[in-house]
Amino acid sequence: MPIYLDNAASAPMDERVLEAMMPYFTNKFGNPSSIHNYGRETRAAIDKARKTIADILNTSPSEIFFTSGGTEADNLAIFSCIHTYELSHVITSPLEHHAVLHTAEELQEDYLDFELSKVEVDAQGALNMECLEALLANNPISLVSLMHGNNEIGNLNDIERIAALCKENEAYFHSDTVQTMGHYRFDLQKLPIHYLSASAHKFHGPKGVGFLYVNAEAALRPMLYGGPQERNMRGGTENVPGIVGMAKAFELAYGNLDQDKTHIVGLKERMIAQLRSRIPNITFNGLSGELDKSLYTVLNINLPPGDEYEMLLFNLDIEGIAASAGSACTSGTQIGSHVLEAIGTNPDSGYLRFSFSRMNTVEEIDKAVEVLEKVLKR
Amino acid sequence: MPIYLDNAASAPMDERVLEAMMPYFTNKFGNPSSIHNYGRETRAAIDKARKTIADILNTSPSEIFFTSGGTEADNLAIFSCIHTYELSHVITSPLEHHAVLHTAEELQEDYLDFELSKVEVDAQGALNMECLEALLANNPISLVSLMHGNNEIGNLNDIERIAALCKENEAYFHSDTVQTMGHYRFDLQKLPIHYLSASAHKFHGPKGVGFLYVNAEAALRPMLYGGPQERNMRGGTENVPGIVGMAKAFELAYGNLDQDKTHIVGLKERMIAQLRSRIPNITFNGLSGELDKSLYTVLNINLPPGDEYEMLLFNLDIEGIAASAGSACTSGTQIGSHVLEAIGTNPDSGYLRFSFSRMNTVEEIDKAVEVLEKVLKR
Numbered sequence: 092m093p094i095y096l097d098n099a100a101s102a103p104m105d106e107r108v109l110e111a112m113m114p115y116f117t118n119k120f121g122n123p124s125s126i127h128n129y130g131r132e133t134r135a136a137i138d139k140a141r142k143t144i145a146d147i148l149n150t151s152p153s154e155i156f157f158t159s160g161g162t163e164a165d166n167l168a169i170f171s172c173i174h175t176y177e178l179s180h181v182i183t184s185p186l187e188h189h190a191v192l193h194t195a196e197e198l199q200e201d202y203l204d205f206e207l208s209k210v211e212v213d214a215q216g217a218l219n220m221e222c223l224e225a226l227l228a229n230n231p232i233s234l235v236s237l238m239h240g241n242n243e244i245g246n247l248n249d250i251e252r253i254a255a256l257c258k259e260n261e262a263y264f265h266s267d268t269v270q271t272m273g274h275y276r277f278d279l280q281k282l283p284i285h286y287l288s289a290s291a292h293k294f295h296g297p298k299g300v301g302f303l304y305v306n307a308e309a310a311l312r313p314m315l316y317g318g319p320q321e322r323n324m325r326g327g328t329e330n331v332p333g334i335v336g337m338a339k340a341f342e343l344a345y346g347n348l349d350q351d352k353t354h355i356v357g358l359k360e361r362m363i364a365q366l367r368s369r370i371p372n373i374t375f376n377g378l379s380g381e382l383d384k385s386l387y388t389v390l391n392i393n394l395p396p397g398d399e400y401e402m403l404l405f406n407l408d409i410e411g412i413a414a415s416a417g418s419a420c421t422s423g424t425q426i427g428s429h430v431l432e433a434i435g436t437n438p439d440s441g442y443l444r445f446s447f448s449r450m451n452t453v454e455e456i457d458k459a460v461e462v463l464e465k466v467l468k469r
Numbered sequence: 470m471p472i473y474l475d476n477a478a479s480a481p482m483d484e485r486v487l488e489a490m491m492p493y494f495t496n497k498f499g500n501p502s503s504i505h506n507y508g509r510e511t512r513a514a515i516d517k518a519r520k521t522i523a524d525i526l527n528t529s530p531s532e533i534f535f536t537s538g539g540t541e542a543d544n545l546a547i548f549s550c551i552h553t554y555e556l557s558h559v560i561t562s563p564l565e566h567h568a569v570l571h572t573a574e575e576l577q578e579d580y581l582d583f584e585l586s587k588v589e590v591d592a593q594g595a596l597n598m599e600c601l602e603a604l605l606a607n608n609p610i611s612l613v614s615l616m617h618g619n620n621e622i623g624n625l626n627d628i629e630r631i632a633a634l635c636k637e638n639e640a641y642f643h644s645d646t647v648q649t650m651g652h653y654r655f656d657l658q659k660l661p662i663h664y665l666s667a668s669a670h671k672f673h674g675p676k677g678v679g680f681l682y683v684n685a686e687a688a689l690r691p692m693l694y695g696g697p698q699e700r701n702m703r704g705g706t707e708n709v710p711g712i713v714g715m716a717k718a719f720e721l722a723y724g725n726l727d728q729d730k731t732h733i734v735g736l737k738e739r740m741i742a743q744l745r746s747r748i749p750n751i752t753f754n755g756l757s758g759e760l761d762k763s764l765y766t767v768l769n770i771n772l773p774p775g776d777e778y779e780m781l782l783f784n785l786d787i788e789g790i791a792a793s794a795g796s797a798c799t800s801g802t803q804i805g806s807h808v809l810e811a812i813g814t815n816p817d818s819g820y821l822r823f824s825f826s827r828m829n830t831v832e833e834i835d836k837a838v839e840v841l842e843k844v845l846k847r
Contacts, residue, residue, distance in 0.1 A: 092496070093505070093506055093507070095507060097499070097500070097503055097505065097507070097508075100499075100500035100502070100503050100508070101498060101499060101500035101503070101706060102498075103498040104494055104495070104498060106495075109494050109495070112494075116482055116487050116490075116675070117482070117484075117487070118470070120479060120480075120481040120482060121475075121478075121479060121791070122475070122478035122479035124478070125475055125478050125479070125791070125793060126782060126783070126786070126793075127471070127475065127782070127785075127786040127791035127792070127793075128471055128786055128791065129471070129473060129475070129791050130475075130478070130791075159537035159541070159677065159705065159708070160705045160706060160708075161705070161706075162693055162694075162695035162696070162704045162705035162706075163537070163693055163705060165695070166692075166693050166694060166695070166704075174579075188695070189694070189695050189696055189704065190694065190695035190696070190704055190705070193694040193695060193704070194694040194695070197691070197694050201552075202580055290706070292706060297494070297708075297710065298706055298707065298708050298709055298710065298711075299537065299677055299678065299706075299707075299708025299709075299710075299711050300677065300708075313575070314544075314692060314693075315540055315541055315544050315692075316540075316544060316567070316568065316571040316572040316575050317540035317543070317544070317566070317567050317568035317571060317572070318540070318567055318568070326540045326544075326567065326568055326571070327537065327538045327539070327540035327541060327568070328479060328538060328539075328540075328668070328670060328676055328677075329676065329677075330537070330538075330675075330676050330677025330678075330711075331676055331677075332675070332676065332677075333676075333677050333708075333711075404504060404505070405504070407505075408504070408505040408506055413499070413503070413505035413506065413507050413508075414505070415503060415504075415505075
């Protein structure tokens with residue numbers, strides 16, 4: 092099996108997650124809206140899953156809404172908030188995931204009438220907090236949608252500080268936490284935030300399921316109409332096995348978070364050190380080379396300008412190393428990365444994103460660096 | 470295990486479907502947007518699934534769009550069509566699923582400006598085709614959204630005739646085929662229709678996945694923005710195991726359709742005959758008692774007015790028979806059924822929906838009738 096270092100695109104499912112899902116693929120098949128025993132047992136499973144997630148986030152189950160993934164969660168938060176409050180101003184950044192950026196842009200173009208501002212970022216992708224403060228101060232009530240951890244360059248935004256600023260300015264705050272949920276702790280009794288989006292397959296859960304946290308005081312408005320599921324907020328028969336699997340993955344992620352984090356930080360440190368010593372003039376994009384300012388799961392490397400990079404990812408793949416050049420959503424070509432473009436990277440440089448999980452080993456890191464060195468020397 | 474006669478709410482997954490999904494829960498975990506081997510193998514699986522479904526429907530894979538289920542498919546078709554063509558008139562019926570009715574009503578209330586007409590239905594729920602013709606003739610270009618088979622009373626609408634009428638009047642036609650896809654054959658080279666919605670768990674596939682057929686000449690407009698998945702029409706990492714499972718379930722459904730149908734028709738006929746002989750004054754709601762005019766999977770029974778029905782479903786459940794009183798989406802209480810209300814049923818009558826699948830047996834039907842007789846005699 093090739094070495095998998097693309098966990099930010101999708102993380103392998105934990106076998107204990109599959110085990111938890113199995114009964115819901117076999118004998119526990121009822122529709123949760125049915126009142127007979129088959130229905131009641133799947134209804135109970137969903138309730139339990141919601142409570143598991145809410146407990147870990149130190150919040151109420153009534154604030155957790157299941158979706159088909161992170162993208163739907165982002166769309167739902169942004170649509171709900173702008174539409175319900177009839178907001179005339181939205182603040183985001185050029186480094187957001189397309190599930191946020193395109194949603195805001197398309198809703199604006201389509202039928203919602205608001206101004207869209209983007210917080211300035213520097214060459215490392217750090218948010219200009221003074222710019223955010225000015226945007227908040229000089230505008231009517233805004234929705235701020237700023238991610239927690241960037242999927243491409245790994246930058247961590249200070250969501251506590253952003254949340255405090257939003258609170259001060261009476262703004263609504265949504266954070267795309269798709270890369271940090273399951274990897275960082277959240278205490279929603281302490282963090283004043285309105286919406287958080289999560290995707291199960293980023294923390295070793297199944298694809299096709301996610302959730303949106305919606306603070307009890309924030310508006311939610313359905314995008315998908317139908318039955319009364321999710322307290323009338325999201326129609327459609329619940330993806331019971333997916334929801335059960337997501338909760339199990341969430342539980343496993345937080346049950347061993349510190350040890351897993353220590354292990355992964357070790358992998359990232361080792362890779363940085365080895366790359367620095369073996370690949371000349373290597374640098375790291377965004378803040379991904381700084382351990383305290385970036386996701387411990389993501390390292391985005393920059394190779395000096397040259398014309399030998401076109402086939403780099405393919406060659407790594409042939410040699411058994413699965414990596415990415417940007418987000419998976421831009422098909423792995425560096426050309427497509429709006430994030431790298433927004434921080435002004437040189438199009439002639441080489442870009443690679445390695446992203447780690449608790450399932451990776453020291454040996455895999457060593458092998459990946461060895462292969463990269465070999466491929467670059469050709 | 471209780472006898473399961475609620476297949477219209479959710480049908481048990483076929484074990485061959487689970488088998489097909491398993492590799493995508495274990496070693497084939499790549500994000501289909503990643504370009505390395507892990508990504509390419511899941512991309513190929515999605516392409517293959519799309520082709521499997523398209524081939525069975527005798528259409529092109531480019532006309533099949535994967536969604537999180539039937540509700541999303543219904544929403545997407547209705548939203549896309551009305552919004553893109555700026556339609557000022559939508560025709561539906563009072564018997565549609567809430568994923569159609571609520572969507573049309575909410576979009577109208579919310580921000581789309583159109584008139585909403587409902588085709589009249591008689592006491593058996595049959596559509597008044599003259600009413601439909603008049604609505605089409607006396608209005609500008611319309612969207613017609615009429616289901617193929619009703620989930621509660623089983624009525625089959627003549628979608629060939631409706632499609633022909635729509636074509637004649639240059640109207641767009643969407644049909645919620647959630648109850649018929651996987652149970653009836655469709656030849657999309659012959660049926661002039663713009664949109665069809667399907668849900669995998671209604672044909673022994675997994676929950677949380679469905680598809681929308683969109684004719685190449687009909688508009689599609691995204692509701693969920695994000696990455697370029699589904700040819701830019703539906704953002705979000707694809708639910709690979711779900712899609713693979715749905716295609717497998719679809720293949721199995723059509724691979725043995727005639728034999729399965731014969732078996733299920735036999736079960737329904739047997740149940741009708743036994744109920745008629747053993748339960749005094751029993752009748753059947755809608756057209757569900759007429760085999761050629763209703764879903765062979767659904768039988769909706771009507772018990773003479775009385776006050777003993779409040780606990781009927783619960784008592785059946787206790788005795789090991791899982792049935793429903795309406796659609797699963799209305800929590801199984803007859804009070805909630807907008808369909809039974811629309812055809813003017815007596816609120817004091819007793820209502821039960823039995824719905825069958827290829828997995829049911831003659832013995833189960835006999836047992837269910839026996840138990841019902843016993844429960845009613847108390």
